[in-house]
Amino acid sequence: MTRRIELGLLYSRSGSYSLISEACRSGALAAIAKVNADPSLDVAFVPVERDPGGNADAYAPLCEEILRETGARHVLGCVTSWSRKEVIPTLEKHGGTLWYAVPYEGFEASDHVVYTHACPNQHLLPLLDWAMPAHGRRAYLVGSNYIWGWEMNRLAREQVTAAGGEVLGDRYLPIGSRDVGRMIEELRFARPDFILNSLIGPSSYEFMAAYRALGLEDVHFLPDNCPVLSCNLTECELPALGQAAEGLVAAGPYFRGVPGLGNFGSSHEAAAFSAVLELARLLSGREGAEALPLAQLLAGDPGRGIVDPETHHTVLPVIIARVQGDAFQPIKRLEAVAGDPYLARSKHVPVPMLRVVS
Amino acid sequence: MKRRPIRIPNLGGAQAIILHRPHPTVQALTRQLTAIGLAVTQAWPELGPEALAADYIFFDADMSHDGMFPWEAGQPPIPMVALIGSEAPGRIEWSLKAGSHAQLLKPVGDNGAYSALLIARDAFDAQKALSAEIADLRRRLDDRQTLVRAVTLLAARGKSDADAYAQLRQMAMAWRISMEDAAARIVASHGGGDDRHQRG
Numbered sequence: 001m002t003r004r005i006e007l008g009l010l011y012s013r014s015g016s017y018s019l020i021s022e023a024c025r026s027g028a029l030a031a032i033a034k035v036n037a038d039p040s041l042d043v044a045f046v047p048v049e050r051d052p053g054g055n056a057d058a059y060a061p062l063c064e065e066i067l068r069e070t071g072a073r074h075v076l077g078c079v080t081s082w083s084r085k086e087v088i089p090t091l092e093k094h095g096g097t098l099w100y101a102v103p104y105e106g107f108e109a110s111d112h113v114v115y116t117h118a119c120p121n122q123h124l125l126p127l128l129d130w131a132m133p134a135h136g137r138r139a140y141l142v143g144s145n146y147i148w149g150w151e152m153n154r155l156a157r158e159q160v161t162a163a164g165g166e167v168l169g170d171r172y173l174p175i176g177s178r179d180v181g182r183m184i185e186e187l188r189f190a191r192p193d194f195i196l197n198s199l200i201g202p203s204s205y206e207f208m209a210a211y212r213a214l215g216l217e218d219v220h221f222l223p224d225n226c227p228v229l230s231c232n233l234t235e236c237e238l239p240a241l242g243q244a245a246e247g248l249v250a251a252g253p254y255f256r257g258v259p260g261l262g263n264f265g266s267s268h269e270a271a272a273f274s275a276v277l278e279l280a281r282l283l284s285g286r287e288g289a290e291a292l293p294l295a296q297l298l299a300g301d302p303g304r305g306i307v308d309p310e311t312h313h314t315v316l317p318v319i320i321a322r323v324q325g326d327a328f329q330p331i332k333r334l335e336a337v338a339g340d341p342y343l344a345r346s347k348h349v350p351v352p353m354l355r356v357v358s
Numbered sequence: 359m360k361r362r363p364i365r366i367p368n369l370g371g372a373q374a375i376i377l378h379r380p381h382p383t384v385q386a387l388t389r390q391l392t393a394i395g396l397a398v399t400q401a402w403p404e405l406g407p408e409a410l411a412a413d414y415i416f417f418d419a420d421m422s423h424d425g426m427f428p429w430e431a432g433q434p435p436i437p438m439v440a441l442i443g444s445e446a447p448g449r450i451e452w453s454l455k456a457g458s459h460a461q462l463l464k465p466v467g468d469n470g471a472y473s474a475l476l477i478a479r480d481a482f483d484a485q486k487a488l489s490a491e492i493a494d495l496r497r498r499l500d501d502r503q504t505l506v507r508a509v510t511l512l513a514a515r516g517k518s519d520a521d522a523y524a525q526l527r528q529m530a531m532a533w534r535i536s537m538e539d540a541a542a543r544i545v546a547s548h549g550g551g552d553d554r555h556q557r558g
Contacts, residue, residue, distance in 0.1 A: 092468050109393035111386075111468050158366075295389075311393050342472065344370035344395030 005283060005290045007032065007045040007276070008066040008096075010077025010087070015054015016176045016201035017079045020268055023236035024101045027269030028076045031276030041284040045276065048072050052083070059083040060090050067094040073290060074099065074279055076272060080175075080200070081105060081147045088112060097294040099279065101271035103232055103252065105151035106341045111295055115313045116278075116306075117271040118253050120155055121340040123231035124196075126318045127251035128159050130332055131229055136193025137165025142183050142207060143198035145172040152198040152231065168192050173199060178206040184214055191220055195228045204233065208244035223247020227322075234266035238326060248323045253316035255328040261317065274314075278306050313339025367413075367479045370395040375409055377401050377417040377426060378441060383466045387416060387441075390471035404428075412436060414475060416462070419453040420444050432457045437478035441466065459485070501538035508541035511548050 009028060011021040029047070036044045048070045052058035059078060066072050067090065075091075076099045078084040084100055091098055091112035098113045106119040139160045143149020149172055157167045168190040171183045180203070187195070199207055211228060215221040223246065230250045238245050254267035264270040282297055282305060283289050289297055298309045306314045317336045321328035340346045374391050378384050379402045388398045401409070404426040409415060417426075419440040424431040432455050440458035442449070443465075453461070460478035462470050505526075512522035530540035 088468060107472065108469075109390070111389060340395075342369060342394045344368070 002042055002044050003283075003287070003290070004044050004046055006048050006070050006072035007279070008063070008070070008072040008075030008077065009047050009049045010052065010059065010063055010066065010075050010098075011049075012054040012079065013051045018054065019236050019240060020079045020102065020234075023234070023266050023268035024076070024079070024272040027101065027264060027272030028276050030269070031273040031280075035276060035280040038280075041280055043280055043283045043290075045280070056080065056082045056086055060086045063087040063090045063096070063098075064094070067091075067096045071290075073097060073292075076101065076275055078102070081108075084113070085147070095293045097297075099272075099275035101268060101275050103267075105148050105155070106343065107151065109311045109313070109341050111312075112293075113312060114275065114278075114294065114307050115311075115339060115341070116275040117267065118231070118251075118316055118318075119313060119339045119341050120152070120231075121343055121346045122253065122316050122318055122337055123251040124152060124155060125159065125343075125346075126334055127229055127231060127249070127320060128156065128163075128196075130251075130320050131194050131227070131249070132160070132163055132165060135225075135227065137163055138168055138193040139165060140168050140187055140190050140192040140195045141170035141198070142195065143170070143172050144200045144203055145174045148200065148232070149198045153196065156196050173203045175200060175203070177203050180207045180210050183207060184210045187211070187214065187221070188218070192226060194226060197228050197230045198232065200232060204230075205237075205240050205244070208241050208248070212244040212246070223249075223322075234268055235328065236266040236268055238323070245323045245326075249320065249331070250323075250328065251318065251320050253319065255319055255321045255330060257327070258319055258321075258330055258333070274306065281305065308338060311339060311341055313341055315339070362484075364476065364480055365483065366476065369475065372396045372413040373411065374398050374414040374416060375401055375405060375412045376441075377405055377415060377422060379403075379418070379421070383441065383464050386466045386468075387462070387471060390466070390469065394472055394475070410435065414439065414478065416441055416474075417453075417456070417458075418443075419449050419458070419461070420464075422456070423452075424456065427456070431455070437475075437482035439474045439478050498538060501541065504545055505538060505541045508544040511544055 009025060011025045012018055013021060032045045032047060035041055048066055050062035050066055052062050063075060066075055074097045078087060078100055079102050081104050087098060088110050099116060100113055101116050103118045103123055137160060141153040141156055143153050153170050160167055169186050173179060197204060197207060220226055227247055227249045230248060233248060233250050234252060235256050252267040254261050254264060254270040262270060264273060282301055298307060315336050315338045318334040319330050320332040321330045374396045376384050376387055384400050391398045405428055407428050409428055414437050416439045420443045429435060434457040437459045438457055440453040440461040441464055442461050459481035460474045462474050508526055509519060509522045512525050513519055526540055527537060530537045533540055
């Protein structure tokens with residue numbers, strides 16, 4: 001007998017990062033359809049949706065509503081780290097689990113969250129390892145004013161400095177702001193070797209458009225000379241970027257057309273899809289498992305899953321790709337690597353700084 | 359004084375010991391520390407000598423006392439994090455005296471361990487650096503008398519105080535030692551006991 005199991009979806013269908021939400025959501029819905037049509041599984045998912053509308057403060061109450069008013073114990077959702085951190089206390093209170101399908105800045109391993117997209121040892125560090133030898137070690141950092149932008153740029157500064165490079169500046173914009181003028185003016189004078197862009201949504205679209213215009217004015221800023229790097233832009237935002245995406249270099253676990261990784265619109269879609277499939281595998285054939293907290297669900301897994309029981313992160317391929325003619329073209333593919341949220345397990349442990357007694 | 363930048367410790371494979379009776383708090387903390395990448399052991403009712411080889415100690419601030427640690431009370435050689443349940447002033451006072459560098463409130467849940475590790479490491483390093491600086495300043499303060507005696511001895515050969523002082527400085531530079539050590543040599547060579555040998 002097939003068990004019908006409610007599954008929460010907590011994605012913002014409007015607001016500044018709705019393209020990413022929609023990509024995650026369509027990956028989740030595609031996976032739900034696949035699970036429900038699979039006769040080898042004894043579970044079927046019934047989606048229970050709530051839409052926070054891009055408002056960070058709406059996530060926790062809506063997550064609570066899913067966990068209190070429906071039978072769902074598992075929720076797919078959240079795009080920003082801000083919203084993820086908002087829902088964790090609610091998950092803890094109700095014994096719920098969040099499946100998070102977006103790249104993030106690391107330094108978290110909640111007992112109530114599964115991280116199916118990349119963390120810095122799977123995106124930023126390999127991207128910098130590629131960029132510095134290829135373009136130089138003088139970086140300029142831009143980001144959105146919240147934990148993603150701040151922590152990505154802190155980590156980038158640490159890596160660039162450790163490699164003997166230099167950070168010529170870092171600038172931040174509030175989420176949703178299009179006020180990129182000052183960044184562009186500073187870039188004009190700083191003339192870095194590359195730019196790390198950790199802006200999200202409209203800020204990023206505006207920055208990329210203004211940077212393209214700068215490149216038309218001064219060849220130093222053409223993508224071949226001084227590329228923009230990103231760990232969060234994927235195919236799902238290419239329509240919003242248009243021509244301005246040309247030459248953008250991004251790191252991620254999936255890009256459309258890379259052989260052997262399935263057929264998804266973007267890595268967001270792929271990460272949400274694999275989250276739903278993994279949950280179905282964990283629940284199938286285990287009556288009542290849908291009520292278990294994540295730790296017990298993983299501990300009782302008779303098979304081998306994709307979720308590391310210690311960190312709740314996943315093993316993912318690392319691909320670096322450049323936008324050429326409206327599509328990402330891979331330029332480097334590294335072996336799949338386990339998510340290392342605290343950078344404590346991989347070779348990228350930062351070299352301890354010499355302590356200065358001042 | 360400008361704040362020095364935080365040193366992010368290499369936590370992969372670091373050893374943590376939790377001094378606490380078996381309890382869900384120990385489980386929750388062990389989960390967090392293991393996720394971060396530390397190797398964790400639990401101890402109760404006291405820390406063995408193996409604690410000296412650990413990198414971090416988490417201790418129960420509710421039930422612990424001085425006798426549980428293999429070092430002099432209040433002199434931990436490694437960073438210590440207090441696990442505080444009862445926020446009674448007497449217990450807070452004791453955990454500060456025991457030398458805690460950071461704290462986590464019980465019940466320990468899903469998070470908090472990483473910031474406690476970083477804050478404890480930073481406070482421990484800062485304390486160590488300050489102690490070393492204070493010891494050095496104190497030594498130099500104590501050596502003032504030797505310095506005065508050396509200048510007086512050099513001046514006794516008919517130099518002004520200022521010239522004698524300049525000569526002492528030049529000798530220290532030539533010998534590649536500190537002014538204080540040069541002064542001690544001069545005092546010793548003139549048969550005067552070096553004050554510093556009497557110090558403990």
